[in-house]
Amino acid sequence: MSLQTPSRQYVLGLDLGTSSVKAVLVETESRAVADSQIQETKAEVSSMEGDKGREQDVARILSALHRCVAALPRECLRKVCRIGVSGQMHGVVLWKNQEGCVWQSTEAGFTFQPRGTSHLVTWQDGRCSREFLDSLTQPDSHLSLATGFGCATILWYMRNRPQFLESYNAAGTIHDYVVAVLCGLKRPLMSVQNAASWGYFNTRCGTWNLKILRDSGFPTYLLPVVVKSGAIAGKTAHEWYGVPEGTEVGVALGDFQCSVYSCMTEKTDAVLNISTSAQLTFALTPAYLPPARPNPNTSVTNFPYFDGTYLAVAAALNGGNVLASFVGMLKQWTQELGQEVPESTIYSQSIHAALNIARTDLAVQATIFGERHSPDQLASVTNISPSNLSLGHVTRALCRGIVENLNSMLPCQQLIESGVRRIMGSGSALTRNEVLKQEVEKVFTLPIVYGKTVDSAVGVAMVMLDQK
Template sequence: MAAPSVTLGIDLGTTSVKAAVVEDAPGDPSGFVVLASCVRAARAEVAAQSAAAGPQAQEQDVNRIIQALNECLAALPQQQLRKVCAIGVSGQMHGILFWKTGQGCEWTEGGAAPVFKPRAVSHLVTWQDGRCSSGFLASLPQPESHLNVATGFGCATIFWLLKNSPEFLKSYDAAGTIHDYVVAMLCGLPRPLMSDQNAASWGYFNTRSQTWNLEILRASGFPTHLLPDIAEPASEAGRTSHAWFEIPKGTQVGVAIGDLQASVYSCMTKRTDAVLNISTSVQLAASMPSGFQPAQTPDPAAPVAYFPYFDRTYLAVAASLNGGNVLATFVHMLVQWMADLGLEVEESTVYSRMIQAAVRQRDTCLTITPTVLGERHLPDQLASVTRISSSDLSLGHVTRALCRGIVQNLHSMLPFQQLKEWGGEAGVVSSGSALSRNEVLKQEVQRAFPFLVSFGQDVDAAVGAALVLLQRNLNQKKS
């Protein structure tokens, strides 16, 4: 009998980093077991490197992200890491960082374990970045792609830097997402590799031809040498160039995949299932039939986008920018109000109290449109509160209306009746950090979905990143 395959999955998220050690288990109903996992908060937010980026900029310190990654690896059982034969990596999509080829990190072999630390690396400009105004985006060339280009997309950020900080770009000769960067550093790649999943999230990428829009970009003076080479998601990017903690040198590393695709893969047991994830943001995804091809030109007003999945299939995705971050904004506002009144209270206390109040408040007539961050298809949309009466001003009413608004906003983007048309009597696998700690959001999801909703199955991008590579390797062994 062949020895079980052990794979390390890594997810470099917006607020935290997670690592999971996964082993194939043919006797288990799911086909795998998670041997160990660890998560660490990154706390990586920093001020923008360019003053011209303005208050809408969202950047993160790559050093802090890699420190969180190293802390995760250090916390995993070392005897499990010794068994790892492949590493799958996913991460927050759309964002971009820059580095110098051959100088992007330094390895320290001494001490408790070999680690790498960033060097000659820019900040990560994240998917939440808002420096590209609607007017600026309208000035960019039309992409040859079925996907729109929005603020926070890698190519849009490069265009902005080209106009506002051209000297900045001259300092670097490579770029990628945060997870492309980690793969490149682990393998010592001379040029970064990028899957079509991440390339599509940057804009100016044709998923049919699997190519960047090079002619269009060059005509606008875009530095196309910064664009990574394209490779199949989770195909072999290379082998680890150093021992990493207890993982041997020469271990297979997969081409990085998107955290959306990894999350869906981790829990979509049937093709007819839809996957709802409510974390910092919200995604509702459904697998399109094999052979489906999206329209060749982008529709800026379309709330549903079609992202590359695996084996040249697509996910239909309603990706709302307004999820758990809206609740966090509301909590921060309450804490700030109380501070202005001379009262100090922890945000965690406010959050738990407001959820308790909303659980008791089963219904409300108050209506909140929670789009404080706009939406990619409606970038200028703001939040609003309507149907305000004196009887609906309690904390329970407002919190209930806010949670309902988050779900209803998603419903307006991708009506659940559409899911039924695509998948028959589809079920909905529902999870995410914001959902797991918020009973009110769960109730509102159950209220909104007309068919079966299952909670408790963890949507886990780190596990998904491991599973994609694990399944790919098992299939290759069989063939």
């Protein structure tokens, strides 16, 4: 079908994040964002697992989704030709298939509400302890299993609250659920990207580890049917705030892959994003296949991307959150000294002071949050002398430490040897911090381009626009 007919001019991109939902309208010919809306979900709810549990109310998430879509121009929604949906990976929501929602006719048009769904257990959930994970049969996959992964969470329920699962016959990520509802699917579909993020999925052969799961007592009837990332899942079963009935909907995709798609202009680009955490990634060649088994000590993970390709991803736990902790520490010190200085002032003055210091011999190992491949590696400060204890020296050393940590995980030389020609720099912590930019440009010697926004909602719309 043509995506450029006069009556069908927009792709609707939806991203269901951990704390907010975003909706964008991308004009098909110009590929420009015509409008966008974002709403906080405020969906966190208490869990029976106490501090270890991280759960969200599905109704609140859908309410935020409806508010976003309803706020978009109705005349544009009537011209939507495709819908793309991305969202927070790893997590799991359960429902009764074909009974998990109810469509309602309102003055604003048709809308849907959840019915009998479980809470969403998010990717942040911590109920699966290391002891529990070690007791499980290890997956036939190149990706390690972790708490918060959908299959791990379901296995936890099987062992600890098996009666909980008896009310449901379908499961998926929150964005898989939305696609199933929009299309009225008899059985949910899941992309390779989301399946890989659930655990017990072999991306090399594209199948669930069914024998391992069955032998573990896993209710395999809950598993969605897996299709390729970028496939069309179905068509909308109802008109939705002006979006026509019969509009094609893509299978739900991973928010990370879609964020990369939104700014990786060329196949030879790498994407460096420093926000709360930090990620450095590039696309591997089409011939690349991941190893059969995970290497728990490696700092680079291979995530499935599109058309059978993979991303090499260094996902650091330490990014802008390190600077935020530094600013918080300084604020606490000033309070203890009887002064009250806003964090914004501390941050801006720290950056200003560091800009007056071209380089420093102070060294900061900026891994205060550890790393997945080295969880016990914390932060340290070395080479301290009387001449490098100023605010400027410490701030610059901290920024350099954040960048050097990323470079230790995925060295610039490896990027060059892999054919990367430039780096797309993005993320709030990077784009608003000139010192961090300077340190990135010292460590990563490739050309760096700033200004390209990383946006999963835009990315998933672009994916749908590019599907033939």
